[in-house]
Amino acid sequence: MATTTPAGVRAHAKPGGGSPGSAPMSHRQIMEALSGLLLGMFVAILSSTIVSNALPKIIGDLGGGQSAYTWVVTASLLSMTAT
Incomplete structure (x- = not known):
């Protein structure tokens, strides 16, 4: 089934969404990922x-x-951003 987005781009909607062959995440899996x-x-x-x-x-x-002090703070912020 093809649909048109507001930008005029045609998108093919798959029933169930997600990639082919993937099951939706259970509530427990979602909570584990969010907790992590x-x-x-x-x-x-x-x-x-x-x-x-x-x-x-x-x-x-x-x-x-x-x-x-400035260099240490800058390096710390940069490493946190990269992580």
Whole structure:
């Protein structure tokens, strides 16, 4: 069955949706996937909170200045973004 989207593009709708041969996810599978994603986000936020609170002391003990602090924060944000 072909349908036309608002942009005028023809799309072929499959009954049941999804890729051929794939069954829809059960409620349990959806909850497991969502729980895993939320747990990962929680650990990342917790990690960044701990590092941001401890970083001034760490930089001070290592004899670094403001530029070292800036580089560490930038590298941390970049790695979290990439992840």
